[in-house]
Amino acid sequence: MTALPPFVAWTLLILLCFLTPPALAAKKILIYTYTQGFRHYSIPTAVSVIEHLSSTAIPPIETVHSEDPSDFESPDFLTQFDALLFISVSGKALSPTGANALREYIEAGGGFLGVHEACDALYHYSWYGRLVGAFFNYHPQITHATLNVNTSHPATAHLNATWRVYDEMYNFNSNPSLLGKQYVITADEGSYKDPVETVEQRARVQGEIHPIAWWKEGNQLDYNRHVKVGGGTDPTKKEIREGTAGTGGEGRSFYTALGHTNAMWKDEAFQQHIMGAVGWLLESPTLRSSSANASEGAVGSAFDPTAASRTMRKGATGAISGPGVSSVTVKGSPLPWSKSQISTSGTRRARGTRRSNVAAALAVSMLLAICV
Numbered sequence: 001m002t003a004l005p006p007f008v009a010w011t012l013l014i015l016l017c018f019l020t021p022p023a024l025a026a027k028k029i030l031i032y033t034y035t036q037g038f039r040h041y042s043i044p045t046a047v048s049v050i051e052h053l054s055s056t057a058i059p060p061i062e063t064v065h066s067e068d069p070s071d072f073e074s075p076d077f078l079t080q081f082d083a084l085l086f087i088s089v090s091g092k093a094l095s096p097t098g099a100n101a102l103r104e105y106i107e108a109g110g111g112f113l114g115v116h117e118a119c120d121a122l123y124h125y126s127w128y129g130r131l132v133g134a135f136f137n138y139h140p141q142i143t144h145a146t147l148n149v150n151t152s153h154p155a156t157a158h159l160n161a162t163w164r165v166y167d168e169m170y171n172f173n174s175n176p177s178l179l180g181k182q183y184v185i186t187a188d189e190g191s192y193k194d195p196v197e198t199v200e201q202r203a204r205v206q207g208e209i210h211p212i213a214w215w216k217e218g219n220q221l222d223y224n225r226h227v228k229v230g231g232g233t234d235p236t237k238k239e240i241r242e243g244t245a246g247t248g249g250e251g252r253s254f255y256t257a258l259g260h261t262n263a264m265w266k267d268e269a270f271q272q273h274i275m276g277a278v279g280w281l282l283e284s285p286t287l288r289s290s291s292a293n294a295s296e297g298a299v300g301s302a303f304d305p306t307a308a309s310r311t312m313r314k315g316a317t318g319a320i321s322g323p324g325v326s327s328v329t330v331k332g333s334p335l336p337w338s339k340s341q342i343s344t345s346g347t348r349r350a351r352g353t354r355r356s357n358v359a360a361a362l363a364v365s366m367l368l369a370i371c372v
């Protein structure tokens with residue numbers, strides 16, 4: 001091929017630079033899986049499932065996976081994320097500096113999803129217990145069990161009124177509903193055997209209704225000084241004295257106790273449960289990405305004015321509402337979740353897509369390198 005005269009080549013390149021559509025800002029989530037205590041063998045499966053489902057979501061969600069507590073210590077590391085996913089983290093999952101960063105992120109309106117063992121971590125921060133909803137008490141041996149489902153939330157809208165699962169039935173040290181958590185999945189205790197028989201042993205502190213999955217919008221870390229919830233979720237004198245008790249947090253949080261096995265993570269119904277929760281978190285109006293003029297100090301990825309219209313065009317499942325929601329605005333709509341995206345054929349397609357994405361990304365970065 002004959003070389004183009006330099007002038008023509010540069011003109012073409014500069015034209016190309018202008019023709020390249022602006023990169024669309026994607027919502028961005030952190031998948032955090034550091035374990036200081038027990039480590040679930042299903043963590044790698046969980047991570048790859050979430051990464052895959054995020055990349056094929058409409059619109060796609062950007063993921064960052066971390067197992068390094070020191071990431072939380074980098075200034076402004078967390079502010080880029082619309083939501084943090086704590087997947088079966090355990091024990092002292094963060095340094096004091098990292099824990100402060102997490103608390104400040106939540107106070108600034110960031111989203112939080114706790115999955116399975118996420119309730120068995122950071123026991124020495126009462127605000128973490130309030131964020132998750134309760135700390136872990138015990139579980140009987142993994143079992144087949146029937147769950148009762150409230151389908152009013154994007155995380156459960158695809159389920160039937162009851163859901164048969166093979167998973168661990170967690171029990172908690174306190175009652176999450178006392179912190180305003182709205183239950184979407186509860187356990188039918190008659191559907192499985194728990195060798196722990198006495199009422200006291202069976203963690204009745206969690207309430208007569210056995211909670212499994214719940215959500216809350218707004219007031220993530222607030223506490224009532226006159227109402228003790230127990231189970232390590234009430235602020236300690238030391239936290240109050242040091243100003244680290246935590247307060248506010250107008251964003252959204254979701255917790256599900258399910259997700260012990262690889263089989264659960266490969267189950268379509270469970271995958272939609274997780275991604276329904278993620279989609280709902282990402283639509284929080286408190287995020288910088290949700291509004292062109294989000295409040296000062298808001299966290300989240302950059303605002304993308306075209307995302308809202310794209311979401312609407314694809315058809316959203318609608319806002320949720322109901323008693324108990326009144327004090328906290330539940331508005332916005334979940335990211336549309338297409339079932340076909342997680343079918344086997346979808347997986348094959350996605351691999352192809354990823355390859356072409358890589359090629360496109362390479363082309364774009366080469367172009368950018370030249371443009372800049």
Ligand SMILES: *[C@@H]1O[C@H](CO)[C@@H](O)[C@H](O)[C@H]1NC(C)=O
Nearest residue numbers: 158159160161162163164269
């Ligand atoms: C919901 O019920 C339908 C009809 O009985 C069944 O085919 C489907 O598998 C159920 N879904 C789940 C997640 O259990």
Ligand SMILES: *[C@@H]1O[C@H](CO)[C@@H](O)[C@H](O)[C@H]1NC(C)=O
Nearest residue numbers: 290291292293294295303305
């Ligand atoms: C920005 O905020 C103001 C006041 O809160 C509101 O009236 C206005 O509609 C917002 N503009 C955009 C583009 O969101």
Ligand SMILES: *[C@@H]1O[C@H](CO)[C@@H](O)[C@H](O)[C@H]1NC(C)=O
Nearest residue numbers: 150152182183321322323324
């Ligand atoms: C489902 O949850 C919503 C929100 O918490 C609540 O308003 C509604 O009453 C629940 N439905 C049932 C059948 O319990």
